[in-house]
Amino acid sequence: MSAAMAEIGPYLALILVGFLPNEFWRVLGLVLVRGLDERSQIVVWVRAVATAMLAGVLAQLILASSGALAAVPVGVRIGAAVTGFLAFLVARRSVFAGVAAGIGAFLLGAYWLSH
Amino acid sequence: MAAEPERPPKTAPRALLDGLRAAFGSVLFYVLLGNYLGIGALAHEFGFSVVWMVLSTLLIWAAPAQLILISTLGTSTLIEVALAVTLSSVRFLPMVAALLPMLRAEGTRQRDLLLPMHLTAISVWVEGLRLVSTRPRPERVAFYNGLGMGLMFAAVVASAVGYHLAATLPPLLAAALLFFTPLAVLMVSARNSRTLLDALAFALGLAVWPAVAAMKLGLELMWTGLIAGSIAYAVHRVREATR
Amino acid sequence: MDPYLALILVGFLPSEVWRWLGIVLGRGLDENAEIVLWVRAVATALIAGVVARIVVIPPGALAGVPLSVRLVALGGGFVAFLLIRRSAFAGVLAGEALLIAGALAFGA
Numbered sequence: 001m002s003a004a005m006a007e008i009g010p011y012l013a014l015i016l017v018g019f020l021p022n023e024f025w026r027v028l029g030l031v032l033v034r035g036l037d038e039r040s041q042i043v044v045w046v047r048a049v050a051t052a053m054l055a056g057v058l059a060q061l062i063l064a065s066s067g068a069l070a071a072v073p074v075g076v077r078i079g080a081a082v083t084g085f086l087a088f089l090v091a092r093r094s095v096f097a098g099v100a101a102g103i104g105a106f107l108l109g110a111y112w113l114s115h
Numbered sequence: 116m117a118a119e120p121e122r123p124p125k126t127a128p129r130a131l132l133d134g135l136r137a138a139f140g141s142v143l144f145y146v147l148l149g150n151y152l153g154i155g156a157l158a159h160e161f162g163f164s165v166v167w168m169v170l171s172t173l174l175i176w177a178a179p180a181q182l183i184l185i186s187t188l189g190t191s192t193l194i195e196v197a198l199a200v201t202l203s204s205v206r207f208l209p210m211v212a213a214l215l216p217m218l219r220a221e222g223t224r225q226r227d228l229l230l231p232m233h234l235t236a237i238s239v240w241v242e243g244l245r246l247v248s249t250r251p252r253p254e255r256v257a258f259y260n261g262l263g264m265g266l267m268f269a270a271v272v273a274s275a276v277g278y279h280l281a282a283t284l285p286p287l288l289a290a291a292l293l294f295f296t297p298l299a300v301l302m303v304s305a306r307n308s309r310t311l312l313d314a315l316a317f318a319l320g321l322a323v324w325p326a327v328a329a330m331k332l333g334l335e336l337m338w339t340g341l342i343a344g345s346i347a348y349a350v351h352r353v354r355e356a357t358r
Numbered sequence: 359m360d361p362y363l364a365l366i367l368v369g370f371l372p373s374e375v376w377r378w379l380g381i382v383l384g385r386g387l388d389e390n391a392e393i394v395l396w397v398r399a400v401a402t403a404l405i406a407g408v409v410a411r412i413v414v415i416p417p418g419a420l421a422g423v424p425l426s427v428r429l430v431a432l433g434g435g436f437v438a439f440l441l442i443r444r445s446a447f448a449g450v451l452a453g454e455a456l457l458i459a460g461a462l463a464f465g466a
Contacts, residue, residue, distance in 0.1 A: 005188045010167050017193050018184045019174045021201040023233065029211025030232045034225055160418030179405050186412055202404050205397050281418070287461055289419035291454050297409045297432065298453040302439050302446035304405065316399040320406025325414065327407075336411070340404030347403065348396045 072110045080106035122251075130254035134261020137246055143238040144269045150178055151270040153296035154185070155277025160293060161185050165278045172274050176236050176267060179203045182296070183336065192333065199336040210240045217244075218259055220252040227256055234263025242266075312351040319343035427460030 005013045062077050069077070084102020091097035125133070138144055151172065158168040163185065171181050180200045187196055211232055218231055235243075243259050250258050281289050301317075308314040323343040328335045412420075413428050420428070435453020442448035 005193070008193070010163060010188070011170070013188055013193065013196075014167060014171055014174065014184070017188075017197040017200060018171060018180065021197050022175050022177055022180045022204045022207075024201070025204045025207035026211050026232050026235060029208045029235075030215060030225075030228060032208070032212045033215045034228070157412070157417065160420070162417075179401075179408065182405075182408050182412075186408060186417075199404060203401050205401055209394070284419075286419045286422055287458065290423050290461060291458055293412075293416065293418065293420040294423075294428070294431065294454065294457050295450065297412045298435050298450045299446070300405065300409050301432065301436060302449040302453075304402065305436065305439060305449075306444055306446050312395060312399055313402055316402040317406045320403030321410050323403070324407040324410040328411070328414075336404055336407045339407035340400040343403035343406070344396065344400030348399045351395065351399075 072106070073113060076106065076109035076113060079109060124251045124253040127254075127257040130250070130257035131261035131264075133250075133254075134258040134263070135265040136261075137242065137258070138262045138265020138268070141238075141242050141266070143242055144266060147238055147266055147269040148273045150296070150299060151273035152277035152280070153292060153299065154178060154181060155274035155279075156281035156289065156292045157182070157296055158185050158274070159278045159281035160289075161189060165275055168274050168278055169271055172267070172270050176233065176270075177204055177207075182300075187336065195334050195337065198334060199340070202337060202340050206237075207235065210237075211235050214240055214243055214247075217247055218255045220255065223256060231256060231259045231263065234260060234267065236263075236266075239263045239266050310351075311354070312347055315350060316344050316347035319347050422465065423457065423461045424465040427457060427464055431457035431460060 008016070062081055063074065065072075065077065080102050083105035084098045087101030088094060088098030124130075155165075155168055158171075159165070163171075171184060175181050175184070180203050183199045183203060184196060187199065214235060215228055215231060218228065239259075239262060243262055246262070247255050247259055277292065280292055284292065304317050305314065308317065320339055320343040323346075324335065324339045327338045327342065332338070413432055414425070416423075416428065431453050434456045435449045435451075438452030439445060439449030
């Protein structure tokens with residue numbers, strides 16, 4: 001069982017797995033009482049933070065890869081991600097197109113650079 | 116409309132002061148002192164800093180969640196801790212939903228309810244329910260905030276003192292201080308068990324945990340809660356059905 | 359950080375779940391009384407698990423007291439609680455007394 005707290009520090013752990021899951025229920029109680037206002041500042045802030053966190057996780061996955069992924073040069077990983085995203089935009093925001101293009105670019109780049 | 120003249124509502128700072136006074140005069144003030152003395156000691160023995168302990172009281176303000184954090188953070192994955200804390204804090208939803216409408220007055224903005232929302236914990240809620248209805252509406256938010264902050268103050272001070280005691284007491288007394296928390300939780304849960312469901316859930320929890328922990332699957336607290344709680348609930352349903 | 363945790367956090371928080379939750383909750387909690395009971399049972403059992411855990415895998419100074427002493431003190435305290443008009447105070451006092459007596463006699 002990994003002592004995950006050692007990785008992120010006790011204070012971040014306090015907030016992430018102590019404060020958030022706990023306060024979540026209080027906020028839900030407030031929401032129940034007041035009705036949900038999608039534009040309320042709390043919701044807006046939470047969504048912004050969560051989206052930023054998601055971006056951070058993605059960046060970490062691409063830039064600080066481990067295992068088999070690390071064998072592929074960083075340039076290829078970034079290039080593949082960008083290619084995938086561009087394909088997504090071009091193909092009328094098709095997730096399938098983006099993923100397919102990204103993986104395709106990744107495989108091409110990895111193959112090409114190792115030969 | 117010859118209604119009896121009511122006294123004009125007090126200003127917010129005055130109502131807050133009233134709330135503080137109510138907190139300091141409440142039995143629950145001392146209960147919290149005792150509780151958090153033990154929790155502070157546990158935090159020390161589990162290797163957290165006193166700053167962390169005090170911060171956890173301010174940010175989380177829930178003894179069960181804090182106990183879960185303190186006793187499992189060092190040895191469990193983050194997801195396990197998060198799941199256990201999430202399960203343990205569900206009661207805040209109905210508590211906040213039941214109490215906050217009592218605080219609302221004309222002109223109360225949603226953000227005015229954020230502090231009362233955060234300050235809501237069992238002791239604050241119990242006293243709040245009892246006392247807030249005796250105050251005129253415009254005073255209630257400030258009063259409740261005072262009540263909550265006063266009780267939180269007891270917990271914060273006791274956290275730091277308990278922490279320090281664990282650091283300085285001889286081993287035997289420190290052990291007794293640490294043992295206080297499980298003892299107190301057991302007795303208070305037993306005393307507050309209004310129904311068979313409550314008592315059975317607790318008893319089964321005690322019995323199921325060793326089994327689940329021995330299996331070393333991880334997520335032991337979550338599984339303990341789900342398994343033991345579900346069995347207790349099933350027993351309750353069977354009893355209800357065969358009445 | 360733990361990827362599964364990140365996934366749940368960022369997957370859940372920004373999504374449409376908020377709106378859905380608002381609608382579901384708006385219908386009030388009364389309809390879900392049975393769920394409330396079950397959830398309460400789960401939370402209670404979980405707290406009991408925490409108690410068991412602290413007694414069976416204690417930190418620091420408490421670990422110096424033999425397990426049998428800890429268990430007897432917990433059980434004995436509970437019995438005292440039952441016998442003395444369900445007084446939590448009596449239970450805690452008895453439990454502490456048993457612990458200290460046991461620790462002096464058998465360990466630490």
